[in-house]
Amino acid sequence: MTYPTVIVNGVSVRVDREGRYNLNDLHAAAVIKGEATEQQRPSQFLRSAQVKRFLKALKSKVQKSTLEQIQPLNVIRGGDNPGVWGVELLAIRYAAWINPVFEISVYETFREAVLNGIGNMTRLNRLDLLIANESKEVSESARKMNRWGVGGRKRMLSSTCENIIEQIDPDMVTIMEGKSS
Numbered sequence: 001m002t003y004p005t006v007i008v009n010g011v012s013v014r015v016d017r018e019g020r021y022n023l024n025d026l027h028a029a030a031v032i033k034g035e036a037t038e039q040q041r042p043s044q045f046l047r048s049a050q051v052k053r054f055l056k057a058l059k060s061k062v063q064k065s066t067l068e069q070i071q072p073l074n075v076i077r078g079g080d081n082p083g084v085w086g087v088e089l090l091a092i093r094y095a096a097w098i099n100p101v102f103e104i105s106v107y108e109t110f111r112e113a114v115l116n117g118i119g120n121m122t123r124l125n126r127l128d129l130l131i132a133n134e135s136k137e138v139s140e141s142a143r144k145m146n147r148w149g150v151g152g153r154k155r156m157l158s159s160t161c162e163n164i165i166e167q168i169d170p171d172m173v174t175i176m177e178g179k180s181s
Helices: 023-032 042-047 049-064 088-098 100-148 153-167 170-176
Strands: 006-008 011-013 073-076 083-086
Touching: 006 023, 006 100, 011 023, 023 042, 023 083, 023 088, 023 100, 042 049, 042 083, 042 088, 049 088, 083 088, 088 100, 100 153
Parallel strands: none
Antiparallel strands: 006 011, 073 083
């Protein structure tokens, strides 16, 4: 599954393959609007005792779930995608830690991305249904055409016509064909 990149305060917030948001990008978005200080980096956020308890609860929930095995936090030092990556709940918690106004902005942005995704999925489902219905109609038409075509019903009807014509008096055939002399 691919996850959308979201834009917060004009800053593109990257999303990794597991759907975790880059908290460093969120921090940059908050700093640009003056909603955060340089000291409110994700590394400082992760040192908070409350956040450690929150992460422990998230990890516990992941371990209990057999469907999701995505770790709620991934800290990458160096490499192509360094930074602090967190699931949506953690990203919103980080935004709240920075500033309540920023939290609302992040929440609304994430919610809008989800709603747009749901809308797109609805449109895709409708298109899939339309394609399936039209494919079925085309297949049925193709079967009818195949039965009609070479060696099919058309040939049988033409052959029956020819047999009837052969049984008719030749003078009558000439009159029917408009070739009377």
